[in-house]
Amino acid sequence: MNMTQLPIIKDVYGFLGPDLMACVTGLLLILMFVPLNSAFLVWVERKVAGHIQLRPGPMEVGPHGILQSLIDAVKLMCKEMITPDLADKYLFWIAPCTVVIPAIVCFVVIPFSPIMQVRELNVGILLIFAFSSISGLSILMGGWASNNKYSLIGAVRAVAQSIAYEIPLLLSTMSVIIMSNSLKMSEIVAAQSPVWNFVWQPVAAIIFIICTTAETNRAPFDLVEAESELVSGFHTEYTGMRDALFFMAEYTAMFIGSSMAVVLFFGGWYGPFFSGIFWFVLKAYLLVFVTVWIRWTFPRLRFDQLMNFAWKVLIPISLLNLLVTAIVIKVL
Amino acid sequence: MFSQMLQAGLYDFFFVFIFFIVSLALPVVMVALNSLIGPNYRGKRRGETYESGVAPIRTAWIxxxxxxxxxxxxxxxxxxxxxxxxxxxxxxxxxxxxxxxxxxxxxxxxxxxxxxxxxxxxxxxxx
The missing domain is CATH 1.10.287 (Helix Hairpins)
Incomplete structure (x- = not known):
């Protein structure tokens, strides 16, 4: 052994030390959490839908049907994966694989509690925005590659919708960032320890929740997969596990959107009596419940109403909100 | 190499990279499992484009x-x-x-x- 190798070994040890342990632990937890969470949310969705429509929903498998979506996952696993003859074979394969990337990578920066965060990045929120935009790309890929008119129309709508609602989403996030002066997720939460941002920024919070609902393609903004006109939109031609991957990505995106709203506006891990992961998860699932509630209560918008609502209402309001926040910060 | 990465501030993104690689691997594993378990009958009409039972008129790439x-x-x-x-x-x-x-x-x-x-x-x- 010559001595020149020693610093390299130290570097490698520093590299593979406790940080990597935290990373691997977090990764394993998240790999378990993502499928279970989407299975749970599918069950919640069906159950809430059932009770809103005055019927019990799934009841057979397990107590109150709680194991129903696990059985459905097994069923999807045993289905044939059909690739249409006319489809673009490669893109048809790549699209469901890439749609899962944001569902897992975004969890790197989400602070569940002061210690339960895989890695604090100084560009935390930007990372989430950057990776979330991959899902729009893979929806477009999947819809175009299917060579199906329903899929193509659904995919094009998805892109038009997600770019329209991304701007008010960014602007309402900015009015929080200008207050907390940081892009780090845990610093934004730590800045809300006495008073939640929701109190200072109610308009931004409401715009944020509307926009995450639209970004995850859920009713009343679900023209992407409007069943009455487009069969099921961009994933009409997908079967088996590849279909399930799209669903998993959608439900995980719902959870990520809600946890971002919790981080930005609802005080993260802070709560009455004590603070910790309990409050974070509780608030995130409450927001998810609100999204499900909205889906089964409101009718679907028309497409021009959808686009005009973003461009004519949400963007001017969020711009004004940002300006007012900037003025208040400078004056006070 | 590692110390250079540390100085460049790329250290944090190494973890993002690990997550990225795993998130590429997860769907591949799931789809591979499905293709092992699931049936694979290649019928004549099975690969047809689904348009609610009506035979599709030309492609969708217009x-x-x-x-x-x-x-x-x-x-x-x-x-x-x-x-x-x-x-x-x-x-x-x-x-x-x-x-x-x-x-x-x-x-x-x-x-x-x-x-x-x-x-x-x-x-x-x-x-």
Whole structure:
């Protein structure tokens, strides 16, 4: 052994030390959490839908049907994966694989509690925005590659919708960032320890929740997969596990959107009596419940109403909100 | 190499990279499992495009929807500029005077002109 190798070994040890342990632990937890969470949310969705429509929903498998979506996952696993003859074979394969990337990578920066965060990045929120935009790309890929008119129309709508609602989403996030002066997720939460941002920024919070609902393609903004006109939109031609991957990505995106709203506006891990992961998860699932509630209560918008609502209402309001926040910060 | 990465501030992104690789592997594993377990009958009609039972007329790869194109153009004019605001917001509270506020106001005013222009041109009227 010559001595020149020693610093390299130290570097490698520093590299593979406790940080990597935290990373691997977090990764394993998240790999378990993502499928279970989407299975749970599918069950919640069906159950809430059932009770809103005055019927019990799934009841057979397990107590109150709680194991129903696990059985459905097994069923999807045993289905044939059909690739249409006319489809673009490669893109048809790549699209469901890439749609899962944001569902897992975004969890790197989400602070569940002061210690339960895989890695604090100084560009935390930007990372989430950057990776979330991959899902729009893979929806477009999947819809175009299917060579199906329903899929193509659904995919094009998805892109038009997600770019329209991304701007008010960014602007309402900015009015929080200008207050907390940081892009780090845990610093934004730590800045809300006495008073939640929701109190200072109610308009931004409401715009944020509307926009995450639209970004995850859920009713009343679900023209992407409007069943009455487009069969099921961009994933009409997908079967088996590849279909399930799209669903998993959608439900995980719902959870990520809600946890971002919790981080930005609802005080993260802070709560009455004590603070910790309990409050974070509780608030995130409450927001998810609100999204499900909205889906089964409101009718679907028309497409021009959808686009005009973003461009004519949400963007001017969020711009004004940002300006007012900037003025208040400078004056006070 | 590692110390250079540390100095470059890329250390944090190593973890993002690990997650990225695993998130590529997860769907591949799931789809591979499905193709092992699931049946694979290749019937004659099975690969047909699904259009509610009616035989499809030509492919779906056609040109349509010019309204979407205009929305994409406004998006490019607007959202790419909005991204420049992020560094501005981080250094907004550093100064004491009103210079930042005035600059922010001018910037937002100029990028809002894109929307005002599109509005006046009638892009938002659906035809």
């Amino acid at each position: 040109q349509f929807g010019a309204s979407y194109y205009l929305f994409a153009l406004i998006f490019l004019a607007f959202d790419v500029d909005v991204l420049y605001l992020f560094p501005v917001l981080l250094s907004y509270q550093r100064g004491t005077g009103f210079a930042e506020l005035v600059e922010l106001f001018i910037f937002l005013f100029i990028i809002s002109l894109a929307i005002v222009y599109a509005w006046r041109k009638g892009v938002f009227q659906w035809r």
